[in-house]
Amino acid sequence: MLALRSVSVRYGAIEALSQVDLEVNQGEIVTLIGANGAGKSTTIRAICGQVPTSSGSIHFEGREITRTPAHRLVHAGIAQSPEGRRIFANMTVRENLELGAFIHHGKHEQIRQDIDRVFQLFPRLSERVNQSAGTLSGGEQQMLAMGRSLMARPKLLLRDEPSLGLAPFLVQQIFQIIREINKEGVTILLVEQNAYQALRVAHRAYVLGTGSIVVSDTAERLLANEQVQAAYLGE
Amino acid sequence: MQQIAQQLIYGIQLGSLYALIALGYTMVYGVLRLINFAHGDVYMVGAFVGFYACTRWLPFKDLAVHPEAAGANIALAVVALLLAMAICSAMGVLIERFAYRPLRNGLQKADAHFWGLVLGFPITGLFMPVFNGWGPLVAVVVGVGVGFAMRPLVAWLARRVKLSESRLNALITAIGVSLLLENGGLLVFGANPNFIPNILPERTYMLPGGVMVGSSQLTILGVSLVLMLSLRYIVMYTRPGKAMRAISHDIEAAKLMGIDTDRVIAFTFALGGSLAGAGGAMVAALTHVKITPLFGLLPGLKAFVAAVLGGAGSLPGAMVGGLLMGSAESFVAGSSLSMFRDAIAFCVLIIILLVRPAGLMGRHVPEKV
Numbered sequence: 227m228l229a230l231r232s233v234s235v236r237y238g239a240i241e242a243l244s245q246v247d248l249e250v251n252q253g254e255i256v257t258l259i260g261a262n263g264a265g266k267s268t269t270i271r272a273i274c275g276q277v278p279t280s281s282g283s284i285h286f287e288g289r290e291i292t293r294t295p296a297h298r299l300v301h302a303g304i305a306q307s308p309e310g311r312r313i314f315a316n317m318t319v320r321e322n323l324e325l326g327a328f329i330h331h332g333k334h335e336q337i338r339q340d341i342d343r344v345f346q347l348f349p350r351l352s353e354r355v356n357q358s359a360g361t362l363s364g365g366e367q368q369m370l371a372m373g374r375s376l377m378a379r380p381k382l383l384l385r386d387e388p389s390l391g392l393a394p395f396l397v398q399q400i401f402q403i404i405r406e407i408n409k410e411g412v413t414i415l416l417v418e419q420n421a422y423q424a425l426r427v428a429h430r431a432y433v434l435g436t437g438s439i440v441v442s443d444t445a446e447r448l449l450a451n452e453q454v455q456a457a458y459l460g461e
Numbered sequence: 462m463q464q465i466a467q468q469l470i471y472g473i474q475l476g477s478l479y480a481l482i483a484l485g486y487t488m489v490y491g492v493l494r495l496i497n498f499a500h501g502d503v504y505m506v507g508a509f510v511g512f513y514a515c516t517r518w519l520p521f522k523d524l525a526v527h528p529e530a531a532g533a534n535i536a537l538a539v540v541a542l543l544l545a546m547a548i549c550s551a552m553g554v555l556i557e558r559f560a561y562r563p564l565r566n567g568l569q570k571a572d573a574h575f576w577g578l579v580l581g582f583p584i585t586g587l588f589m590p591v592f593n594g595w596g597p598l599v600a601v602v603v604g605v606g607v608g609f610a611m612r613p614l615v616a617w618l619a620r621r622v623k624l625s626e627s628r629l630n631a632l633i634t635a636i637g638v639s640l641l642l643e644n645g646g647l648l649v650f651g652a653n654p655n656f657i658p659n660i661l662p663e664r665t666y667m668l669p670g671g672v673m674v675g676s677s678q679l680t681i682l683g684v685s686l687v688l689m690l691s692l693r694y695i696v697m698y699t700r701p702g703k704a705m706r707a708i709s710h711d712i713e714a715a716k717l718m719g720i721d722t723d724r725v726i727a728f729t730f731a732l733g734g735s736l737a738g739a740g741g742a743m744v745a746a747l748t749h750v751k752i753t754p755l756f757g758l759l760p761g762l763k764a765f766v767a768a769v770l771g772g773a774g775s776l777p778g779a780m781v782g783g784l785l786m787g788s789a790e791s792f793v794a795g796s797s798l799s800m801f802r803d804a805i806a807f808c809v810l811i812i813i814l815l816v817r818p819a820g821l822m823g824r825h826v827p828e829k830v
């Protein structure tokens with residue numbers, strides 16, 4: 227479904243990604259793990275055309291999307307929920323969700339249903355529909371970011387560090403919901419520093435070490451892999 | 462007391478015009494973090510459109526000769542207003558498309574064509590004595606030809622200069638566009654001041670306390686109010702308006718919602734341009750002020766100060782800022798310090814930058830980490 231072929235990205239003189247190959251198949255949860263600064267977010271941003279690639283190519287459903295701008299990719303079926311939530315703090319929860327469905331304008335019934343669905347997943351948001359999103363707690367904002375990215379009805383969801391800064395029980399809940407969304411047919415590329423949790427929900431995983439893929443395997447085998455345990459799972 | 466009320470009414474008239482212009486500054490600042498210094502010149506173009514519409518393009522009748530034509534003239538004035546708004550919004554879009562967008566997305570082929578043409582005409586103009594005998598059509602054809610020939614030069618320059626998103630480049634570009642419009646205006650409209658004769662019925666109403674209000678003042682206030690309320694509706698409740706607000710909060714996140722940010726930015730310039738155009742046309746048609754191609758300069762600067770005073774990026778701030786600036790100017794003009802009426806804007810700017818740089822209604826957004 228999504229394929230990166232030897233993609234490199236430079237920020238000026240620094241090469242943040244070098245020759246990254248990565249594949250995500252329909253229906254999978256794939257996770258990209260790695261230490262802080264390894265280039266995980268850069269990978270996501272390159273897929274969405276937010277940073278230019280210096281070489282290599284990116285394909286989605288058989289079409290090359292290497293230079294397609296981010297807003298067109300949303301129409302093609304790729305939604306990204308970026309690092310740091312990035313909700314529209316100056317707008318209400320409802321307006322944030324409606325903006326998530328920006329490409330579906332006019333389909334009022336669908337948008338209404340999808341908002342109900344988001345409220346089912348995150349009941350705490352429904353109590354705060356008309357509240358300004360900036361007044362939500364960190365966890366609630368993370369839920370809103372998640373809900374907002376579902377409103378586009380993506381085929382592929384790119385999720386950058388959904389568990390960042392959340393209380394442990396919220397982390398559990400977020401991963402549970404990722405699994406649920408995936409069961410409903412959304413393919414997911416999940417970026418995480420919380421490698422242990424990510425490997426438990428994912429089918430396959432890539433480990434990124436300063437700009438290049440170090441290992442890739444099924445999540446199960448990586449969880450058992452001693453090197454990976456030592457380097458990324460702590461303890 | 463009556464004196465003060467009278468000054469206040471003049472201040473509100475002036476202030477609603479400043480507010481109309483300030484809204485354009487603040488909206489563009491909101492979406493692009495750019496001070497569009499060419500905005501005051503868009504207002505000037507609005508005034509000239511108003512002038513030509515009232516004196517040449519539309520069949521207005523001189524009320525001194527045909528007093529019965531008042532009704533027809535009012536209808537025509539509405540047409541003139543809409544015309545100025547349409548032309549100025551198109552100008553806003555053009556400025557965005559050819560001056561600011563290349564700074565964001567790089568200079569495309571179409572941009573190079575455009576700038577080649579812009580350069581081509583003045584260059585042809587230098588050789589005007591040669592063409593004088595041949596008539597204007599030949600001069601235009603040669604101008605276009607020279608323009609297309611300039612294209613590779615423009616493209617080469619753009620590659621050399623390396624356009625980038627730097628704030629300084631944007632600022633220099635904005636000032637450049639402003640100079641281009643002012644000098645282009647001198648070329649097209651000439652340097653002589655123009656003014657419009659009485660074409661609308663002028664009545665004066667006496668308010669309790671002996672304060673006088675003219676119908677033109679009421680018109681300016683009423684039209685400004687309607688436009689500002691429409692703007693508020695567009696920004697709060699329509700799809701492009703919501704997209705504008707999303708962009709002004711976080712343009713990258715807005716792209717991830719599938720928003721075509723370039724289109725929404727163009728829409729923002731169109732809105733701002735139409736408000737400035739309406740302001741310019743009203744000034745030209747209703748206040749008998751003399752209009753010249755440099756006439757947008759001072760109101761533009763004062764409206765910019767109004768936008769900063771209200772809080773850059775805040776729409777209610779621009780309205781309040783405009784009214785405050787208008788009133789302040791009116792009171793200074795009516796006092797013994799009247800020669801400082803234009804200086805008050807700069808005093809306000811300095812004070813606000815020292816005391817409260819985020820403005821009265823601006824939220825102070827900390828730098829993103």
Ligand SMILES: Nc1ncnc2c1ncn2[C@@H]1O[C@H](COP(=O)(O)OP(=O)(O)O)[C@@H](O)[C@H]1O
Nearest residue numbers: 237240242260261262263264265266267268269
């Ligand atoms: N806009 C940028 N300009 C310059 N360097 C950057 C930029 N963004 C990220 N980097 C650098 O690229 C590397 C990878 O960053 P990033 O993809 O954010 O890592 P991760 O998401 O894995 O923590 C880091 O060394 C970071 O400093």
Ligand SMILES: [Mg+2]
Nearest residue numbers: 266267268309
């Ligand atoms: Mg990151």
